[in-house]
Amino acid sequence: MIYPDKGSTTKQSPGKPISPMNKGLLIYLVQEGSWIGGIYGISFLLTRFLPIPLGLLGMGIFAGLFLTGVRKAGNFPVLVPFALAHMAFFFIPPAVAILEVQGITLGDGVKILILLVVSNILVMGVTGMVVQRILKGMES
Amino acid sequence: MNQLLPPALSSNPLFGLVLTLTCYGISRMLYLRTGQPLLNPIFVSLLIILGVLQFLGIPVEHYMAGGSIISAFLPVTVMILALPLYKQLPVLVKYRWAVLGGAGAGVLTSLVSVTVLAKLLGLSPDLIRALIPKSITTPLGVEMAGFLEASRSLTVISIVATGIIGVLVYPLVFRLFRISHPAARGLALGTASHAVGTSKALELGHQEGAMSSLAIIVTGLVTLGMTPLVILLLGIIL
Numbered sequence: 621m622i623y624p625d626k627g628s629t630t631k632q633s634p635g636k637p638i639s640p641m642n643k644g645l646l647i648y649l650v651q652e653g654s655w656i657g658g659i660y661g662i663s664f665l666l667t668r669f670l671p672i673p674l675g676l677l678g679m680g681i682f683a684g685l686f687l688t689g690v691r692k693a694g695n696f697p698v699l700v701p702f703a704l705a706h707m708a709f710f711f712i713p714p715a716v717a718i719l720e721v722q723g724i725t726l727g728d729g730v731k732i733l734i735l736l737v738v739s740n741i742l743v744m745g746v747t748g749m750v751v752q753r754i755l756k757g758m759e760s
Numbered sequence: 761m762n763q764l765l766p767p768a769l770s771s772n773p774l775f776g777l778v779l780t781l782t783c784y785g786i787s788r789m790l791y792l793r794t795g796q797p798l799l800n801p802i803f804v805s806l807l808i809i810l811g812v813l814q815f816l817g818i819p820v821e822h823y824m825a826g827g828s829i830i831s832a833f834l835p836v837t838v839m840i841l842a843l844p845l846y847k848q849l850p851v852l853v854k855y856r857w858a859v860l861g862g863a864g865a866g867v868l869t870s871l872v873s874v875t876v877l878a879k880l881l882g883l884s885p886d887l888i889r890a891l892i893p894k895s896i897t898t899p900l901g902v903e904m905a906g907f908l909e910a911s912r913s914l915t916v917i918s919i920v921a922t923g924i925i926g927v928l929v930y931p932l933v934f935r936l937f938r939i940s941h942p943a944a945r946g947l948a949l950g951t952a953s954h955a956v957g958t959s960k961a962l963e964l965g966h967q968e969g970a971m972s973s974l975a976i977i978v979t980g981l982v983t984l985g986m987t988p989l990v991i992l993l994l995g996i997i998l
Contacts, residue, residue, distance in 0.1 A: 660836060660839070663835070663839070673835070673903050673907075674835040675834065675835035675837070675838025675839055676838060678836070678838065679838050679839050679841055680842075681839075682839050682842035682843070686843075687846070693843060693846060696843060700840050700843050701843075703840055704840060704841075704843065707837050707898070707955075708800075708801045708802045709780070709781075709784045709801075710831070710834055710899075711802050711834075711898045711902070711916050712780050712784060712802060712809065712830070713776070713823075713824065713827030713831045714831055714834070714912045714913050715806045715913055715917055715920070716809050716813075716820065716823060716824075716827060716913070717820070717827075717911075717912065717913035718806075718913040718917060719810070719820040720820055720913070721913055721914060723884075728883065728884075731881040731882070731883055732891065732918065734877075735873075735874065735877045735878060735891065736891075736894060736918065736921050736922055736925055737925055739869075739870060739874055739877060740895075740922055740925045740929060740952050740953065741929055741933050741936075742869050742873045743866050743869045743870045743873065743951060744866075744926060744929070744948045744949065744951070744952035744953070745933050745948070746869040747862045747863075747865055747866035747869070747948040747951040747952060747975075748934065748939035748945060748947070748948030749937050749938075750861050750862050750865040751858045751859075751861065751941070751944040751948065752939055752941045754857055754858045755855075755858050755943055758858070
């Protein structure tokens with residue numbers, strides 16, 4: 621949060637924080653929504669010509685806007701951080717669709733659990749060891 | 761099965777929307793209050809929704825009338841990952857070789873271990889395809905499930921389970937593999953257990969958290985980049 625100094629000519633009382641809420645939450649919502657909607661639309665059109673999924677195309681365009689300086693991270697202070705913080709919400713319906721999957725037994729569930737535990741230990745261990753070696757090499 | 765709720769009400773898209781929103785609100789509050797990885801919001805919401813549907817005798821198709829509206833936003837969840845990636849760009853540049861080396865090693869280990877273990881355990885090809893993206897972040901995992909023609913729901917559940925398992929086993933793994941460097945710990949947690957691992961990494965320290973959040977997206981992109989190779993190999997193995 622930014623605290624304006626006491627000599628500020630703005631109508632805000634001294635010391636009152638300038639937050640997205642004070643500057644007009646609605647303006648930020650409309651601005652961010654428009655950019656995201658626009659990128660979504662362009663990506664949707666591009667998927668007709670490129671064999672890349674819509675989400676990844678949008679991510680590329682979004683990253684391109686940041687890298688070229690057309691948009692800054694600070695231009696997305698409300699909607700994008702909110703969606704990032706609540707991303708889990710969007711994955712609940714795909715998880716519920718498990719009811720539509722046929723032919724999975726309790727035995728399969730146990731086997732999957734064993735696989736996930738062993739694979740997780742290996743992935744975490746190997747990644748950590750490789751990174752540690754690279755970093756020690758760089759530091760020495 | 762007798763339906764306790766009138767079908768006209770349960771098949772309304774608002775039913776699925778309100779039920780999901782309510783369950784998410786409750787499960788998130790539970791998670792934030794306890795900090796228990798087992799109370800992951802997706803996992804708890806899934807259990808509550810399955811219970812409600814079962815208790816009221818509502819077919820899953822009715823729930824999906826509203827659920828599919830929420831699912832329509834899945835591409836947006838991938839798009840907005842550009843923001844955290846951009847914010848972590850200086851860290852990525854500084855540690856590029858460690859990040860890329862770690863992500864590459866992690867992705868390869870994940871692909872090989874899933875395929876070999878699944879074959880040893882006698883799992884079906886459909887299950888193997890759904891488990892391949894288990895270590896990457898959910899938005900990118902769902903994209904990969906689409907590429908592999910796998911069940912999205914199984915992929916989402918395996919991703920959530922992987923995250924929870926990672927947080928439970930990390931002390932043992934760090935001791936077993938003698939991983940002591942903060943950056944290596946962060947990258948290992950993010951690569952193996954995505955966002956759930958990152959929340960734990962943030963508790964371990966600032967460097968662990970920064971590296972872990974970077975690892976989530978880099979690992980996801982590296983895995984997605986290897987999709988053509990994965991499809992080719994699965995075609996030979998399965």
